Amino acid sequence: MNPTIQDVARLANVSIATVSRVLNDQPGYSEKTKQKVLKTIEELGYQPNAIARGLVNRKTSTIGVLFPSVSGLLSAEILHGIEAKAHEHGNSVIVCNTAENREKTIKYLQVLQEKRVDGLIFVSEAVTDEYYEIFSRMDIPVVLVSTESYHHPLPYVKVDDRHAAYAATRHLIEEGHTNIGMMAGDPDDLIAGWPRIEGYRLAMREAGLSLDDSLIEPCESFQYKDGKSGFTSLMNRHSELTAIFAASDELAIGAISAAYNKSIHIPDDVSIVGYDNLLLAEMSVPPLTTIAQPFQRMGSRAVQMMVDLINGEDAESAILPHELVIRDSVKRR
Amino acid sequence: MNPTIQDVARLANVSIATVSRVLNDQPGYSEKTKQKVLKTIEELGYQPNAIARGLVNRKTSTIGVLFPSVSGLLSAEILHGIEAKAHEHGNSVIVCNTAENREKTIKYLQVLQEKRVDGLIFVSEAVTDEYYEIFSRMDIPVVLVSTESYHHPLPYVKVDDRHAAYAATRHLIEEGHTNIGMMAGDPDDLIAGWPRIEGYRLAMREAGLSLDDSLIEPCESFQYKDGKSGFTSLMNRHSELTAIFAASDELAIGAISAAYNKSIHIPDDVSIVGYDNLLLAEMSVPPLTTIAQPFQRMGSRAVQMMVDLINGEDAESAILPHELVIRDSVKRR
DNA sequence: TTTTATAACGTAAACGTTTACGTTCACTTC
């Protein structure tokens, strides 16, 4: 059985109030009793019960984080940033995998509410009206990562997808390419789909290049397998392409893999630039030129906003800078 | 302000005991009052306070999971399995990143103890005497994943590394290779290092092949960069090699990358088999033949053991089966 | 009709903290 503050008080011949005071170093005791209390705490190996604390303080020092998928590298890196910063601020994080599923999400939100978490971080997923309703009822700070909500006033931290996609396409253009296709996400996805397409289009238009819609291959998701099939499909339509902007690293790697099977050489025949800069971008053969999203920083920034909000300060949404990471998947023409 | 059980009781004209009873469906109330209570719970949107519950029940329905690294794919997959099974059993999981650092680990264990988690899952890291001391004092179930402890009686779930490494090497031998090297982890690592080397040696000896120690390249860690340098170093010593068993997929991918730079063709010049079967094994060019560890199952199995232990049953350690996944990085001779 | 058993509740203590408030006591201050 864990010793309680009562045990400490009894052994130290003081009241529990005094023990509590030295524990939270508030004034109201002499140096001598402080030492006495500290010593018996040490002797007993006393650890304050955070549950009891949470009950009276109405604060659990715990935040809930909701991911659409927890096995991906992207989530892993964001989680890493979140975990580090949270720990720095004395907060624990409960991970939840929504699997992009409404019921699971709602169930999780209920659990998190019952556990009285101090805040919520919602990652890479669209906020439905229903979710927002629940957020409001929960009455705790919510911050969005790698997503944003046009309909609901929630603070977010993300990169500017349009700008980033523009930068990727622009790089291809500056390297002398003129036949540039895109492997995109779902155009109806207003967060990660549409803006990247827009960025690509912007760069193409600006350079006076073709804006033909058939140059854009809409993929079902951002995953590897979609990259494989998307590349084939896109190249079948447009064999003249010398460069492709892929809206995710996984799509890009899928494309590289498909190219390899067709004996299309990267980057000699076709140049590719990816998006995300996951660990695997560096491991790819050839190493992938890509747009880096600062995932860890996004995570830690979100936590910083979270603690600010919890402390009653207000937090502003943040657009974090992306970065073009040049490796070997683009060839100058 | 969240409504409490008191509010429900008052509005329903019953005592809090009755409300509590219908909440936990224990006997002691009529069908009519049950409906009445349920209705006012619905009206108020009442959610029981898990903190208060935890205080009296001495049970938080939360387990702590300690990872040496949270950004890696390996951890991500294990976490996925853990999270899913935990949620299934109504448990939440708090993730902790020890960074293989003593102070961080100890700090985290303290936090988890203060938060009164019901159990601990310790992943992919060696259990020091000091850690074990703390586990004992915490007096909650601990289960190990992808690691084990020879000195301490802790239940674990992992694969048989020696067998798995044997199977990998054996596959190379059966494909007609005789000059087979190994890129290994730290031989002093009794968990992931030594047993895999032993498995390799066993297969080599059994086949009557060379057991020369210089055929084994000990890498600093299991990471990509070590694979790159390790491959170069190994091939410089033994240019006659036609096959390599790498003790991790990352090492294997690093080797493939280094080979690419030296214009050594995989698998035509050198065959490679990896270990882990991470997502990137499939994405590699060429796709990597490797030993699959069932990470998700390992995670969920660990949670199952955890809940058994919490319920007072005892749990037996589990060796989960590995599997050889054949892709395109090995060529028949 | 009286007794007894049982269903259907209510009361209050307990879980381990924090904190407002009250008390004691030694020192100043006049």
Place this chain on the structure above:
DNA sequence: GAAGTGAACGTAAACGTTTACGTTATAAAA
């Protein structure tokens, strides 16, 4: 010497549950 002041404590209520135990009413049994 009396009054006032502040430091150094102690007391007890509160946080929101669960649950052992006590109470009441109702129905069955004698």
